[in-house]
Amino acid sequence: MGRTLNAEVGKLKPGDRVTVKFEDRPGHLRTPWYIRGKTGWIERVHGEFLNPESLAYGRDGLPKKTLYLVAFNQSDIWGRTSNADKLLVDIYEHWLDPASN
Amino acid sequence: MTTATTEHGHDHPKHELSHCARRIYAIRDLLLEKSVITEKDIRCQIEYQEARSPANGAKLVARAWVDPAFKERFMADPKAVCAEMGIDASAINEFVVLENTERVRHMVVCTLCSCYPRPILGRPPDWYKSFNYRQRSVVDPRGVMREFGLDLPDDVEVRVHDSTADMRYLVLPVRPAGTEGWSEADLAKLVTRDSMIGVMDPLPAISE
Amino acid sequence: MARGHHDVGGLPGAGPIDQTEHQLSDWEILADAVNQALGAKGIKRTDEMRRAREEMDSAAYRDMTYYERWIASIEAILIEKNILTKEEIDRKLREFDAKWGEP
Numbered sequence: 167m168g169r170t171l172n173a174e175v176g177k178l179k180p181g182d183r184v185t186v187k188f189e190d191r192p193g194h195l196r197t198p199w200y201i202r203g204k205t206g207w208i209e210r211v212h213g214e215f216l217n218p219e220s221l222a223y224g225r226d227g228l229p230k231k232t233l234y235l236v237a238f239n240q241s242d243i244w245g246r247t248s249n250a251d252k253l254l255v256d257i258y259e260h261w262l263d264p265a266s267n
Numbered sequence: 268m269t270t271a272t273t274e275h276g277h278d279h280p281k282h283e284l285s286h287c288a289r290r291i292y293a294i295r296d297l298l299l300e301k302s303v304i305t306e307k308d309i310r311c312q313i314e315y316q317e318a319r320s321p322a323n324g325a326k327l328v329a330r331a332w333v334d335p336a337f338k339e340r341f342m343a344d345p346k347a348v349c350a351e352m353g354i355d356a357s358a359i360n361e362f363v364v365l366e367n368t369e370r371v372r373h374m375v376v377c378t379l380c381s382c383y384p385r386p387i388l389g390r391p392p393d394w395y396k397s398f399n400y401r402q403r404s405v406v407d408p409r410g411v412m413r414e415f416g417l418d419l420p421d422d423v424e425v426r427v428h429d430s431t432a433d434m435r436y437l438v439l440p441v442r443p444a445g446t447e448g449w450s451e452a453d454l455a456k457l458v459t460r461d462s463m464i465g466v467m468d469p470l471p472a473i474s475e
Numbered sequence: 476m477a478r479g480h481h482d483v484g485g486l487p488g489a490g491p492i493d494q495t496e497h498q499l500s501d502w503e504i505l506a507d508a509v510n511q512a513l514g515a516k517g518i519k520r521t522d523e524m525r526r527a528r529e530e531m532d533s534a535a536y537r538d539m540t541y542y543e544r545w546i547a548s549i550e551a552i553l554i555e556k557n558i559l560t561k562e563e564i565d566r567k568l569r570e571f572d573a574k575w576g577e578p
Contacts (some may be wrong), residue, residue: 378484
């Protein structure tokens with residue numbers, strides 16, 4: 167996995183399984199710690215938005231990034247529950263890799 | 268807290284305010300002196316905020332309950348529908364309505380800060396911004412809901428939305444049983460702010 | 476690197492949700508309005524304010540109230556953008572001390 171598949175990430179569509187990157191770098195990051203490294207699926211394509219990681223430092227936020235609504239099973243995130251509850255997070259394309267399974 | 272006006276007509280803090288609180292008065296005075304913002308700018312923002320309250324959301328929900336075509340349009344393009352209803356939601360970048368059903372309940376949080384649909388509902392309650400809510404809602408939503416009086420069976424799916432970006436979420440609660448034929452105004456009274464955040468259901472219909 | 480102090484989703488040790496609400500003080504309403512006014516004029520972005528709060532001292536982040544954090548980030552961003560200086564703000568506060576007595 168990696169660069170080649172990432173190049174296709176702009177074409178993610180509802181139903182696609184994705185894994186959130188586990189990155190740990192300085193800056194204004196809007197991907198919560200608890201979801202990094204977790205696998206879920208695309209629920210909705212929200213559209214393109216200016217990149218907050220750039221806007222936070224007074225830059226122009228370009229190029230725009232595709233924002234996705236990504237759904238996860240609660241049981242996959244915390245390992246504690248066995249019900250069908252879900253957790254949904256708005257995540258930018260550059261934080262997502264197609265899931266390997 | 269009492270304040271005194273100066274020759275500029277500004278309120279100035281008395282010495283009881285904390286150091287941090289006094290800093291905003293200093294900042295405000297300096298920004299006005301340097302014409303970075305004006306008194307009118309500040310007043311406009313105060314008025315804008317005062318005009319926003321959960322009553323806006325309740326109005327939208329009540330109409331969605333009685334009018335299926337309205338509900339469909341509300342779900343498809345909430346900002347446009349708000350404009351129709353005279354609610355200025357232009358400050359929201361993107362707006363999504365989450366429809367609750369008998370089988371699904373939604374709950375909204377911003378774990379990273381306190382993002383909230385302010386242009387519709389006004390300021391968020393203190394608890395929404397609290398560390399306890401931000402920490403617990405993603406891992407124990409049912410426990411949070413129980414604190415607000417909502418105890419859901421396991422066969423109801425709970426979907427928690429963490430508002431990490433520009434999307435703002437509003438929960439469209441389930442219409443309470445026994446409200447057939449009710450006016451929109453009466454229905455709106457059952458729609459609490461907390462039911463549009465999703466930590467509780469709307470108030471039940473109580474027969475006289 | 477480590478998890479930011481603002482990135483609290485799922486952290487253990489959280490207690491019951493305190494549902495009491497307080498009426499906003501005048502200074503809190505002012506903080507809110509100044510923040511919004513600066514945004515409306517394009518002087519700062521919400522993203523910058525969030526980043527400023529993430530860069531705060533972590534103990535202060537947990538101890539300050541919500542609007543105190545806003546005031547701290549408004550000040551930090553205005554100083555960063557050379558719109559105000561810390562010295563000017565401190566000087567203005569000393570003027571308040573002289574008029575109204577120290578806090």
